[in-house]
Amino acid sequence: MPGHAPPVADERDALLAYLAQQRQSLRVTAHGLTEEQARSAPSASELSIAGLIKHAARCERGWTDLVLQRTRGPERAADEDDASDFVLTAGETLAGVLEDYAQAAAETDAVVHGIADLGQPVPVPKGLPWFPADVEAWSVRWVLLHLIEETARHGGHADIIRETLDGATLYPLMAAAEQWPDPWFSPWEPPQAGRPRPARVSAAD
DSSP states (O other): OOSSOOOOSSHHHHHHHHHHHHHHHHHHTTTTOOHHHHHOOOSSSSOOHHHHHHHHHHHHHHHHHHHHTOOOOOSSOTTOOGGGGGSOOTTOOHHHHHHHHHHHHHHHHHHHHTOSOTTOEEEOOSSOTTSOTTOOEEEHHHHHHHHHHHHHHHHHHHHHHHHHHHSOOHHHHHHHHTTOSSOSSOOOOOOOTTOOOOOOOOTTO
16 A cells, blocks of 8 residues: 555545555554564553554444444453553554454455444434533444544554654655655665664755
């Protein structure tokens, strides 16, 4: 996928295209990482790239379930808290959470394509302090906008974590992961002993 969303035909196409673009920006932060790096939390927070991808998949499933008003069953053990969404268990791998994220994304897209009216109401869960008590329902349109917002926010977290790990930034990672033919950006390469980290490039450069 190029560095920008493709042309869009209508509102549904636009929302799904921009969500796909933000998903890919999050996924590409994991390009070339070892399992240890993917699980590590080198910044001031406790977040890791693999943990963010795991959370993004669970987030999409949660909102898809809400749109369909279905109960999938608990995805976490009774003794887990919300922070467990961001932590890989001993049996989970980076490849596994990437595949799970792809499956969750495909399900979201299929559900949205199956809904005739993006204005279809999505009831607001009650009794949760982070949801508005004075709003009865959102819409499918609102849910898609929220997923774009949520994915972009966590993509920003992942950008900082990746740059902290090895200096890699988004476009060189995209150029490497997607084999861009015209090297406007020098593709990211695995660090080698003795080779300095890439220099920072300012927005004015």
